[in-house]
Amino acid sequence: MESLGVGILGFGTVGSGVYEIFKSNSQIIEKRAGKRIEVKKILDVRDFSGHEAESLITNNFDDILNDPSINVVAEMMGGVEPAFSYAKKALEAGKSVVTSNKALVADRGAELIKTAKDNNVNFMFEASCGGTIPIIRPLNTSLTADNIIKIEGILNGTTNYILTKMTAEGRSFAEVLKDAQKLGYAEADPTADVEGYDACRKIAILSSIAFGGTVDYNDILTEGITKITHEDIEYAFEMGCVIKLIASSEFKEGGVCAKVTPCVISRNHPLSSVNNAFNAIFVKGDMSGETMYYGSGAGKLPTAAAVVGDIIDEVRNMGSFIPTSWDIDKKISVLSRDMASIRGFVRVLINNKVEAEKSIDHIFGKVAFIDAGFENEIGFVSGVETESTMSDKLSSLGQCSGVEKIINMIRMEE
Amino acid sequence: MESLGVGILGFGTVGSGVYEIFKSNSQIIEKRAGKRIEVKKILDVRDFSGHEAESLITNNFDDILNDPSINVVAEMMGGVEPAFSYAKKALEAGKSVVTSNKALVADRGAELIKTAKDNNVNFMFEASCGGTIPIIRPLNTSLTADNIIKIEGILNGTTNYILTKMTAEGRSFAEVLKDAQKLGYAEADPTADVEGYDACRKIAILSSIAFGGTVDYNDILTEGITKITHEDIEYAFEMGCVIKLIASSEFKEGGVCAKVTPCVISRNHPLSSVNNAFNAIFVKGDMSGETMYYGSGAGKLPTAAAVVGDIIDEVRNMGSFIPTSWDIDKKISVLSRDMASIRGFVRVLINNKVEAEKSIDHIFGKVAFIDAGFENEIGFVSGVETESTMSDKLSSLGQCSGVEKIINMIRMEE
Numbered sequence: 001m002e003s004l005g006v007g008i009l010g011f012g013t014v015g016s017g018v019y020e021i022f023k024s025n026s027q028i029i030e031k032r033a034g035k036r037i038e039v040k041k042i043l044d045v046r047d048f049s050g051h052e053a054e055s056l057i058t059n060n061f062d063d064i065l066n067d068p069s070i071n072v073v074a075e076m077m078g079g080v081e082p083a084f085s086y087a088k089k090a091l092e093a094g095k096s097v098v099t100s101n102k103a104l105v106a107d108r109g110a111e112l113i114k115t116a117k118d119n120n121v122n123f124m125f126e127a128s129c130g131g132t133i134p135i136i137r138p139l140n141t142s143l144t145a146d147n148i149i150k151i152e153g154i155l156n157g158t159t160n161y162i163l164t165k166m167t168a169e170g171r172s173f174a175e176v177l178k179d180a181q182k183l184g185y186a187e188a189d190p191t192a193d194v195e196g197y198d199a200c201r202k203i204a205i206l207s208s209i210a211f212g213g214t215v216d217y218n219d220i221l222t223e224g225i226t227k228i229t230h231e232d233i234e235y236a237f238e239m240g241c242v243i244k245l246i247a248s249s250e251f252k253e254g255g256v257c258a259k260v261t262p263c264v265i266s267r268n269h270p271l272s273s274v275n276n277a278f279n280a281i282f283v284k285g286d287m288s289g290e291t292m293y294y295g296s297g298a299g300k301l302p303t304a305a306a307v308v309g310d311i312i313d314e315v316r317n318m319g320s321f322i323p324t325s326w327d328i329d330k331k332i333s334v335l336s337r338d339m340a341s342i343r344g345f346v347r348v349l350i351n352n353k354v355e356a357e358k359s360i361d362h363i364f365g366k367v368a369f370i371d372a373g374f375e376n377e378i379g380f381v382s383g384v385e386t387e388s389t390m391s392d393k394l395s396s397l398g399q400c401s402g403v404e405k406i407i408n409m410i411r412m413e414e
Numbered sequence: 415m416e417s418l419g420v421g422i423l424g425f426g427t428v429g430s431g432v433y434e435i436f437k438s439n440s441q442i443i444e445k446r447a448g449k450r451i452e453v454k455k456i457l458d459v460r461d462f463s464g465h466e467a468e469s470l471i472t473n474n475f476d477d478i479l480n481d482p483s484i485n486v487v488a489e490m491m492g493g494v495e496p497a498f499s500y501a502k503k504a505l506e507a508g509k510s511v512v513t514s515n516k517a518l519v520a521d522r523g524a525e526l527i528k529t530a531k532d533n534n535v536n537f538m539f540e541a542s543c544g545g546t547i548p549i550i551r552p553l554n555t556s557l558t559a560d561n562i563i564k565i566e567g568i569l570n571g572t573t574n575y576i577l578t579k580m581t582a583e584g585r586s587f588a589e590v591l592k593d594a595q596k597l598g599y600a601e602a603d604p605t606a607d608v609e610g611y612d613a614c615r616k617i618a619i620l621s622s623i624a625f626g627g628t629v630d631y632n633d634i635l636t637e638g639i640t641k642i643t644h645e646d647i648e649y650a651f652e653m654g655c656v657i658k659l660i661a662s663s664e665f666k667e668g669g670v671c672a673k674v675t676p677c678v679i680s681r682n683h684p685l686s687s688v689n690n691a692f693n694a695i696f697v698k699g700d701m702s703g704e705t706m707y708y709g710s711g712a713g714k715l716p717t718a719a720a721v722v723g724d725i726i727d728e729v730r731n732m733g734s735f736i737p738t739s740w741d742i743d744k745k746i747s748v749l750s751r752d753m754a755s756i757r758g759f760v761r762v763l764i765n766n767k768v769e770a771e772k773s774i775d776h777i778f779g780k781v782a783f784i785d786a787g788f789e790n791e792i793g794f795v796s797g798v799e800t801e802s803t804m805s806d807k808l809s810s811l812g813q814c815s816g817v818e819k820i821i822n823m824i825r826m827e828e
Contacts, residue, residue, distance in 0.1 A: 021559050021701055031626070032558045032739055126556065132702040134548075134556035141555070142540065142548035144446045145435050145722035212445070270687065280706075287435055287719035288546040288709065292694075294684075295705035305701035308559035316737055323730055325446055 003036040004315055007064035007095075009086055010077035011044035011057065014100050014127070017304025018074055019053055029308065033315040040070050043086075061086050065093055071318065072311050075099040080107045091115040091123060096318075098310040100127035100303055103192075106201035106217045109208065110328040117321045117328075124310040124322075129202040130155060130279045132302035133295040137313070139209045139283070140324050146285030148210040152248040155202040155260075157277035157298035158193035159225050159245045161185045163262075164275045167233050167242055173226060185277060185298075195224035196245060196260040203247035203258055210283065211251050213330030220249075221259040221337050221387070228262050232408060235345065235372040235379050236264045242272050246413055250340075255333035257340045263413040264345050337387035343414070344382045344390055345370070347407035348397065353378070355402025363393050363400070381412060417450040418729050421478035421509075423500055424491035425458035425471065428514050428541070431718025432488055433467055443722065447729040454484050457500075475500050479507055485732065486725050489513040494521045505529040505537060510732075512724040514541035514717055517606075520615035520631045523622065524742040531735045531742075538724040538736075543616040544569060544693045546716030547709040551727070553623045553697070554738050560699025562624040566662040569616040569674075571691035571712035572607035573639050573659045575599045577676075578689040581647050581656055587640060599691060599712075609638035610659060610674040617661035617672055624697065625665050627744030634663075635673040635751050635801070642676050646822060649759065649786045649793050650678045656686050660827055664754075669747035671754040677827035678759050751801035757828065758796045758804055759784070761821035762811065767792070769816025777807050777814070795826060 279297030618631035693711030
């Protein structure tokens with residue numbers, strides 16, 4: 001039986017998971033791919049002396065690029081460079097590229113798909129969104145009879161783990177983050193996760209496929225979870241709700257409304273029960289209605305399984321470009337945030353309750369007050385406002401008599 | 415641009431949905447398929463005079479078989495014959511076949527896949543399991559790095575609708591069924607749905623793909639929901655549970671443990687919140703862990719969307735057989751039901767409480783009694799038993815003093 005070679009770029013968590021899966025599941029992989037697949041070389045600058053894969057390690061990308069026995073390059077280095085240059089060179093050399101790197105795909109995906117197409121190979125990235133969850137391929141090959149209307153979900157495992165623990169254990173963001181770092185659920189520099197940048201890139205990628213044109217992640221309203229406190233979570237509890245970091249993207253006339261923000265969602269909302277490092281993605285189509293996809297959003301073997309699934313698909317389709325719904329010649333605008341209306345849960349620090357309530361009534365009209373038992377503050381749910389009206393009203397309220405300052409505003413998801 | 419032709423077999427609910435989707439979403443379909451796709455002929459013996467598709471209707475299958483402009487046949491007639499003969503002839507004539515017909519796939523799937531392979535065309539059946547939910551294609555093309563360990567889910571929309579209404583409205587099976595028939599959620603002859611036969615065929619199909627060999631649906635333990643009463647549902651409520659018709663299949667040494675039965679499941683179980691005609695399927699792999707897929711399990715446009723998705727995939731791959739994980743040369747045995755252990759919720763009609771409790775204690779040992787406020791009966795949850803021990807113990811208990819008869823035994827899903 002013919003054998004095909006894989007080169008791995010980056011022997012970290014996911015990269016070593018890919019190596020392990022090829023070892024432990026070689027039989028079923030060979031059966032499904034119809035060919036033997038072997039890891040031939042691994043690029044990593046670190047020292048792996050004594051590791052069973054030691055003989056495969058190289059610190060020179062050219063060793064992989066120039067190895068004619070390597071047909072597929074699996075990139076798990078993270079970041080845009082040098083991942084982009086390596087991926088581009090590999091594609092130009094007639095090797096398919098498979099990646100779990102959302103930063104790379106969100107930033108240079110269209111260009112790499114074009115390079116793949118020009119060279120009759122493939123650029124695949126199932127593992128870049130939703131970890132192990134099959135979502136890229138279902139969008140590209142199953143939900144094809146639909147005009148997709150909306151995508152919404154929990155796309156970041158780290159923040160979902162942190163919010164789950166904050167909710168269950170009543171601890172602060174900083175405390176839980178520290179534990180998450182110790183346990184390997186959060187990186188030493190957690191910025192990309194906790195500030196929402198990671199989820200932002202993922203919703204941009206999913207939107208590009210679902211709506212059929214490149215969506216620029218730079219234009220997506222992105223807010224992380226660093227300002228979420230245990231008090232916010234207690235208010236949510238009072239309302240029969242939890243707080244989740246929700247990424248959403250909705251197709252409208254002329255573009256998409258897309259955002260990544262913490263949201264107060266009802267405990268009846270199906271995303272409310274997605275906990276720990278799990279992800280879940282809802283897709284709404286005009287024919288299929290709502291479908292949902294759920295699974296591990298992170299983790300060594302689950303993410304690596306998605307990478308290996310892509311490699312198997314590539315091996316089955318060797319020599320032909322697999323169509324994608326992402327039209328690389330088309331750009332889809334992210335619409336002004338004022339195209340979207342929101343209801344906000346607002347917390348206000350006060351020095352005079354009667355005055356503050358009068359001010360709130362004056363500026364926001366009828367609101368629903370929420371009492372979670374905290375002193376010197378008022379919590380309320382606003383009516384529906386555009387993003388900019390909300391922002392203006394909060395500024396005004398901050399200046400009013402009786403009000404010390406606006407503590408927080410969290411969007412409500414209905 | 416090249417144009418391809420589709421012949422529709424059966425112009426009922428799903429068949430007319432397929433026709434409608436090709437009309438309403440022709441633009442996006444053409445873009446995704448890379449070719450224009452046209453419905454050329456429709457086989458149905460009924461009279462469609464005055465219908466806009468009237469000119470396409472034929473009552474002679476040969477008109478479709480012998481039409482060289484028809485490349486794909488979409489079979490939505492239901493039942494094994496004549497669907498099988500038509501599908502087989504179409505494949506032999508070099509036309510791919512797409513179907514939503516679970517009876518056909520469960521009964522003759524392996525043979526039709528072989529015929530497709532021999533003729534370099536495809537036999538596709540995404541719509542046969544889980545309605546609109548992408549599950550066949552993810553199993554065949556995404557979860558390929560995994561040894562699949564278990565599949566479990568709610569696979570029948572009609573019974574899930576009936577159980578949802580019985581639970582929400584406190585009404586009897588017979589009453590809700592009548593309403594469901596009026597509303598089109600249940601067929602005039604509801605046997606295949608309410609007796610679990612439909613779900614049984616679906617779990618056999620999913621098992622055949624997931625575990626890589628034909629699983630015979632005839633061997634699967636199958637129990638429907640006709641014996642479920644509102645009292646059972648109230649007992650379940652007392653236990654913090656609901657009752658769902660669960661199909662499951664688990665890979666073990668030497669075969670699979672597969673069954674379709676009503677189950678008492680915790681309200682914390684993710685399947686407990688799958689309501690109405692929705693379906694949900696969990697897949698457990700040794701690498702990806704648990705993934706879940708959710709969507710409309712029935713309905714005209716959702717099911718038709720899955721059929722059209724298959725047609726688009728076929729058009730993109732015209733002229734080549736798409737690999738499937740279902741090894742058609744391999745049979746996988748359904749293991750004796752004694753390989754599976756269950757915990758049962760048992761209801762017993764009694765004439766003497768003290769005597770009956772003594773008998774239960776004697777036969778079942780330590781059990782948990784459940785009080786839902788009904789007189790002259792005892793409800794309890796047994797320990798873990800094999801299926802045949804459970805059956806023997808229930809027979810013995812039925813003979814004991816204090817006991818009139820066993821009312822019901824429903825499996826607990828943990």
